[in-house]
Amino acid sequence: MGTTLLPGGAGKYVLVVDPACPRCQEPFTAPHMLLHCQNHKAQRDHLEAALNSHGLVLNLSNVLDPNGAARGPVFSALAKYRLDC
Ligand SMILES: [Zn+2]
Numbered sequence: 312m313g314t315t316l317l318p319g320g321a322g323k324y325v326l327v328v329d330p331a332c333p334r335c336q337e338p339f340t341a342p343h344m345l346l347h348c349q350n351h352k353a354q355r356d357h358l359e360a361a362l363n364s365h366g367l368v369l370n371l372s373n374v375l376d377p378n379g380a381a382r383g384p385v386f387s388a389l390a391k392y393r394l395d396c
Pocket residue numbers: 332333334335336337343348349350
């Protein structure tokens with residue numbers, strides 16, 4: 312996965328963007344937000360349950376791949392995750 316528009320990606324190139332997670336100050340990257348930030352654990356548990364119900368594990372490929380797992384109920388769980396975080 313390349314650079315994202317999340318502050319941890321864009322913040323490296325745009326000086327006015329704080330690249331740190333506003334909740335824990337770790338670099339605010341897609342892996343941090345989707346897989347590691349402890350402040351989103353409750354929401355992530357719902358997303359992981361949606362993936363697991365389709366025989367998938369929680370990883371970036373399964374969450375972000377538009378041609379793969381990130382569709383249907385998993386996409387709905389991802390959208391809810393983004394809204395709740
Ligand atoms: Zn964080």
